[in-house]
Amino acid sequence: xSSLVPGELGERLRGARSGASLTQDAAAASLGMARxxxxxxxxxxxxxxxxxxxxxxxxxxxxxxxxxxxxxxHVDLSARFRRTEGxxxxxxxxxxxxLLNRLATGAVQLERLLDQELRTDYPPPIRINPQIASQQAxxxxxxxxxxxxxxxxxxxxLISLLELELGMRVFFRALPSQISGLYAYxxxxxxxxxxxxxxxxxxxxQTAIHETGHFxxxxxxxxxxEENDASVSVEERFARRFGSAFLMPASGVRVRFSxxxxxxxxxxxxxxxxxxxxxxxxxxxxxxxxxxxxxLPQGTWDSLRERGFASxxxxxxxxxxxxxxxxxxxxxxxAYLASVGLDRELLSxxxxxxxxxxxxxxxREALAPFRAEALSLHA
Amino acid sequence: MLDPGSCKGLVLDTSVWINxxxxxxxxxILAALALPCHVPEQVVMEVKRHPATGVVFSAGDHPxxxxxxxxxxxxxxxxxxxxxxxxxxxxxxxALGDGEAAAIAVAASRGLDLVIDDRKARRILRERFSxxxxxxTVDLLRARAVIRALGRRRTDECLAKAxxxxxxxxxxxx
Numbered sequence: 001x002s003s004l005v006p007g008e009l010g011e012r013l014r015g016a017r018s019g020a021s022l023t024q025d026a027a028a029a030s031l032g033m034a035r036x037x038x039x040x041x042x043x044x045x046x047x048x049x050x051x052x053x054x055x056x057x058x059x060x061x062x063x064x065x066x067x068x069x070x071x072x073x074h075v076d077l078s079a080r081f082r083r084t085e086g087x088x089x090x091x092x093x094x095x096x097x098x099l100l101n102r103l104a105t106g107a108v109q110l111e112r113l114l115d116q117e118l119r120t121d122y123p124p125p126i127r128i129n130p131q132i133a134s135q136q137a138x139x140x141x142x143x144x145x146x147x148x149x150x151x152x153x154x155x156x157x158l159i160s161l162l163e164l165e166l167g168m169r170v171f172f173r174a175l176p177s178q179i180s181g182l183y184a185y186x187x188x189x190x191x192x193x194x195x196x197x198x199x200x201x202x203x204x205x206q207t208a209i210h211e212t213g214h215f216x217x218x219x220x221x222x223x224x225x226e227e228n229d230a231s232v233s234v235e236e237r238f239a240r241r242f243g244s245a246f247l248m249p250a251s252g253v254r255v256r257f258s259x260x261x262x263x264x265x266x267x268x269x270x271x272x273x274x275x276x277x278x279x280x281x282x283x284x285x286x287x288x289x290x291x292x293x294x295x296l297p298q299g300t301w302d303s304l305r306e307r308g309f310a311s312x313x314x315x316x317x318x319x320x321x322x323x324x325x326x327x328x329x330x331x332x333x334x335a336y337l338a339s340v341g342l343d344r345e346l347l348s349x350x351x352x353x354x355x356x357x358x359x360x361x362x363x364r365e366a367l368a369p370f371r372a373e374a375l376s377l378h379a
Numbered sequence: 380m381l382d383p384g385s386c387k388g389l390v391l392d393t394s395v396w397i398n399x400x401x402x403x404x405x406x407x408i409l410a411a412l413a414l415p416c417h418v419p420e421q422v423v424m425e426v427k428r429h430p431a432t433g434v435v436f437s438a439g440d441h442p443x444x445x446x447x448x449x450x451x452x453x454x455x456x457x458x459x460x461x462x463x464x465x466x467x468x469x470x471x472x473x474a475l476g477d478g479e480a481a482a483i484a485v486a487a488s489r490g491l492d493l494v495i496d497d498r499k500a501r502r503i504l505r506e507r508f509s510x511x512x513x514x515x516t517v518d519l520l521r522a523r524a525v526i527r528a529l530g531r532r533r534t535d536e537c538l539a540k541a542x543x544x545x546x547x548x549x550x551x552x553x
Binding site: 064068072109113342346350359360361364365 | 393394397421425426427428430455456460461463464467468469470471472474475476477478479480497498499500502545546
């Protein structure tokens with residue numbers, strides 16, 4: 001049935017059950033088998049019958065190929081999250097983590113099949129000292145900017161920078177609105193981030209860099225960034241400060257702030273909106289950064305909000321917001337690899353849908369730009 | 380060329396169902412072909428939304444479960460199931476997705492014609508299952524019985540919709 005040894009198949013079944021957030025009791029009851037049988041299968045002590053394998057795949061929402069192919073990549077990020085957070089994740093968070101798991105392992109498998117593994121250039125991890133975490137975050141953000149050669153100004157395409165220069169895997173999918181994004185690292189798949197595609201592009205960038213903050217510090221600390229997250233862990237404090245320092249570097253902000261104050265001889269809400277726009281961040285993020293840098297009094301943003309700050313004001317200053325392209329369901333680099341795999345008959349549509357976690361139509365749409373007749377570079 | 384006279388029945392792969400749905404004339408095409416169509420469960424599960432309307436199918440309103448009486452949904456068992464697991468569990472270069480593997484297993488085991496557009500699947504068919512007669516979606520849309528029933532103009536519209544809405548793959552020599 002499969003060249004896998006029973007122990008490996010059992011381990012994959014255990015991982016798939018964990019990804020589906022099912023206990024052994026619940027899974028065994030759904031499959032109509034004794035719990036002891038399921039345990040024996042997962043331990044590799046009892047072979048899986050073909051009919052049982054199909055039933056497992058259906059119950060866990062994975063393909064039979066994912067469970068049995070000797071080349072499929074398996075990682076259990078859910079266990080890593082529970083270990084580091086010390087609390088149970090919400091159902092939405094668990095599902096998002098399972099999706100990240102699937103996207104990242106699929107990407108790695110695709111790259112391996114085409115011998116195009118992602119080049120990584122990770123900075124050494126930083127050990128956070130709780131006494132000086134904020135300063136460490138500022139320094140780390142500056143160091144990363146220097147390493148990436150992006151100076152002190154706004155970054156037009158942060159995601160490409162993270163993917164191509166650092167080798168992080170960044171995915172965008174529609175997630176429940178309370179989840180901004182997730183970060184996880186595993187030696188087999190590298191650093192991975194999943195960002196809520198439903199959120200505004202400025203918020204997506206903030207999420208991406210916040211999660212990068214986790215990556216540069218305690219790499220093994222998986223993170224789920226949820227709205228109203230009251231976490232005050234030192235890792236979280238570091239990531240928040242890192243995010244604002246990276247997107248709005250202190251010296252760059254001070255220079256532009258001084259320029260605006262110098263020319264307008266004032267710094268009011270319109271100037272705040274303008275400065276935020278120059279750095280590609282939300283007005284709130286810039287206001288809080290200016291508070292952090294003592295360029296505005298503490299509590300300015302809360303006061304503005306209480307006094308009725310509205311997005312109409314942003315429209316007055318900046319005009320109608322320009323539409324920003326929706327993030328691709330399949331990262332362009334992976335879509336290109338997928339089209340190569342199809343052309344070389346190394347992969348089928350069905351395998352690619354499984355690896356990229358898309359349906360047939362989504363796959364065909366993602367690959368269309370690479371499959372159309374293109375203008376040749378050679379006359 | 381699809382010859383209904385010498386064909387016991389068809390197995391249609393996921394890629395083909397997507398193209399047929401995109402034509403918005405699936406029922407009429409199947410009726411014109413007048414051949415029993417066998418659909419493994421794995422294929423049904425991969426047809427997730429309508430290419431023309433965007434509607435996401437639920438188990439209760441899946442068009443393959445509600446289409447013409449000639450369409451039979453199949454659960455794999457016995458030798459078919461073993462063959463299916465052998466194909467999906469092969470090293471990646473020789474493996475296929477669940478739907479493709481199930482379609483091949485059913486066609487190979489039951490002596491049915493297989494309609495499939497995926498090129499890797501067709502390569503594996505040539506190498507390992509050369510006894511299975513294969514067709515492209517385009518062959519269905521250009522079958523004499525279909526043109527006779529739908530008319531040339533409507534058949535051309537179906538082809539255009541399958542390409543535009545379903546992004547159907549047409550081999551260069553077709």
